[in-house]
Amino acid sequence: MVYLTRRAEFSASHYYHNPELTPEENRRLFGKCNNPHGHGHNYTLEVTVRGPVDPRSGFVMDLAELKEILNREVLDAMDHRFLNREVPEFRDRIPTTENLAIAIWQRLEPRLKFAELHRVRVYETPDLFVDHYGEP
Amino acid sequence: MKAHLTRRYRFSASHRLHSAEMSEEENRRVYGKCNNPYGHGHNYALEVTVAGQVDPHTGMVCDLVELDEFVGREVLERFGHENLNYLEAFQRLVPTTENLCVEIYGVLARGFRAATVERVRLEETMMNSFEYCGESRELQIGT
Numbered sequence: 001m002v003y004l005t006r007r008a009e010f011s012a013s014h015y016y017h018n019p020e021l022t023p024e025e026n027r028r029l030f031g032k033c034n035n036p037h038g039h040g041h042n043y044t045l046e047v048t049v050r051g052p053v054d055p056r057s058g059f060v061m062d063l064a065e066l067k068e069i070l071n072r073e074v075l076d077a078m079d080h081r082f083l084n085r086e087v088p089e090f091r092d093r094i095p096t097t098e099n100l101a102i103a104i105w106q107r108l109e110p111r112l113k114f115a116e117l118h119r120v121r122v123y124e125t126p127d128l129f130v131d132h133y134g135e136p
Numbered sequence: 137m138k139a140h141l142t143r144r145y146r147f148s149a150s151h152r153l154h155s156a157e158m159s160e161e162e163n164r165r166v167y168g169k170c171n172n173p174y175g176h177g178h179n180y181a182l183e184v185t186v187a188g189q190v191d192p193h194t195g196m197v198c199d200l201v202e203l204d205e206f207v208g209r210e211v212l213e214r215f216g217h218e219n220l221n222y223l224e225a226f227q228r229l230v231p232t233t234e235n236l237c238v239e240i241y242g243v244l245a246r247g248f249r250a251a252t253v254e255r256v257r258l259e260e261t262m263m264n265s266f267e268y269c270g271e272s273r274e275l276q277i278g279t
Contacts, residue, residue, distance in 0.1 A: 018193060029194060031201070094195030098139040102190065127144040128200075131185075135138040 010079035049115035147216035150177035186251035198251035
């Protein structure tokens with residue numbers, strides 16, 4: 001089994017707000033992140049797939065195909081977007097880094113045919129990142 | 137859904153690697169420059185990984201402010217800008233980065249209640265780092 005990681009970057013804005021809570025509770029819970037006009041991050045995404053090395057190609061999977069899936073499923077949808085308004089998953093889920101890692105996993109997992117998705121890592125800043133392994 | 141959140145912190149401290157169980161000569165041989173009696177320092181980088189179910193109410197594994205406050209109080213204030221050899225924890229233990237990593241894991245695993253502390257990774261320099269996940273857990277790699 002060999003693990004292959006591809007890195008990508010995207011920039012997006014978001015804000016944290018739970019409509020079930022009062023405005024005061026939202027402000028207390030989420031602090032500055034509750035500003036309804038949003039704020040942004042340069043996200044770094046690391047996608048790790050795993051599988052046996054194909055004896056003919058020497059690849060775990062075709063990197064061009066992985067890049068194409070990442071571009072189509074993640075970057076086209078999220079890069080330079082306001083996550084709360086423009087990405088359907090976040091209409092009813094708060095776009096925290098945790099939920100972003102889970103949403104990216106859910107977008108990628110059904111698209112990968114030749115290798116198994118192992119880990120999605122999302123850096124919100126160089127000092128904060130979330131890993132999701134598809135665990136329920 | 138379960139997520140693993142990692143936060144990175146920095147602190148600076150000094151230490152001297154010297155074991156009371158070894159002769160002066162053996163200490164010099166084993167620890168080399170690190171045995172300098174006047175000590176030396178590092179800019180440590182600490183990564184704390186906590187894991188748990190994402191709370192549907194907040195979208196978070198745990199409140200980051202709570203984690204930052206806990207690590208700030210229990211680790212950064214305690215070890216930052218200190219000579220590690222003078223601290224209680226290292227009266228009988230050589231303050232190697234291995235031992236410091238295990239010590240920090242213990243402080244966090246015992247005291248932080250908002251999420252499970254899964255892993256502590258400590259960089260002594262950009263060239264070396266150490267990880268500890270407790271005795272009962274293996275690193276997640278390969279699962």
